[in-house]
Amino acid sequence: MPIRPRTDTAELLQADVELQPLPREFYARSALVVARALIGKCLVRGHPSGDQRVWPITETEGYIGAHDLACHGRFGETPRTAVMFGPAGQWYVYFIYGMYWMLNVVTNTPGVPAAELIRAAGPANVPGKLTKQLGITRVENGLPVEPASRLWIADAGVRVPRRELVRTPRIGVDYAGEWKDKLYRFVWTKA
DNA sequence: GCAGTGATCATA
DNA sequence: ATGATCACTGCC
Numbered sequence: 001m002p003i004r005p006r007t008d009t010a011e012l013l014q015a016d017v018e019l020q021p022l023p024r025e026f027y028a029r030s031a032l033v034v035a036r037a038l039i040g041k042c043l044v045r046g047h048p049s050g051d052q053r054v055w056p057i058t059e060t061e062g063y064i065g066a067h068d069l070a071c072h073g074r075f076g077e078t079p080r081t082a083v084m085f086g087p088a089g090q091w092y093v094y095f096i097y098g099m100y101w102m103l104n105v106v107t108n109t110p111g112v113p114a115a116e117l118i119r120a121a122g123p124a125n126v127p128g129k130l131t132k133q134l135g136i137t138r139v140e141n142g143l144p145v146e147p148a149s150r151l152w153i154a155d156a157g158v159r160v161p162r163r164e165l166v167r168t169p170r171i172g173v174d175y176a177g178e179w180k181d182k183l184y185r186f187v188w189t190k191a
Numbered sequence: 192g193c194a195g196t197g198a199t200c201a202t203a
Numbered sequence: 204a205t206g207a208t209c210a211c212t213g214c215c
Binding site: 070098099102128129175 | 212
């Protein structure tokens with residue numbers, strides 16, 4: 001049976017829940033710890049009007065450093081990957097296949113190219129649709145993950161039971177040798 | 192299973 | 204300048 005990310009957000013969030021930004025230290029940890037911890041946190045997209053969309057994160061993938069042969073940082077720092085080598089808590093957004101923007105959060109410490117790909121949140125169950133629906137492009141690349149960027153991550157107090165969390169290999173990294181089979185993808189499944 | 196799409200990077 | 208590659212998606 002295929003693994004389906006959980007997308008029924010209405011039952012998860014109280015209307016008056018208080019959204020707290022995560023401290024910088026949250027991101028300054030190893031990529032896998034952060035990838036797991038992001039499940040159940042909320043992606044928040046603000047608009048100038050004051051409206052905001054709050055989408056629980058349901059699927060992430062960790063890319064852990066230059067030695068990870070699936071990681072963009074494996075060839076060293078380039079113009080595209082520079083953000084990954086910088087401090088934690090910034091967005092890394094890149095364009096792929098001529099069509100899609102991918103949203104990642106930089107983690108770990110400066111010099112270690114590590115990040116989480118946010119693959120699904122709220123009603124968006126694939127990474128390309130997530131960025132399209134939220135209007136995320138290269139504009140967000142390098143911005144800090146905080147409310148002032150109008151794209152940030154909040155703790156809404158949602159707890160994810162262990163039995164609803166599944167780990168699998170990462171998607172689309174068959175070229176990565178032994179690293180393609182590492183269980184670095186985290187999915188919040190429906191109960 | 193695979194076409195479509197264009198930035199990125201290495202090579203020259 | 205050129206060509207291979209690509210952390211994808213939707214439709215066959």
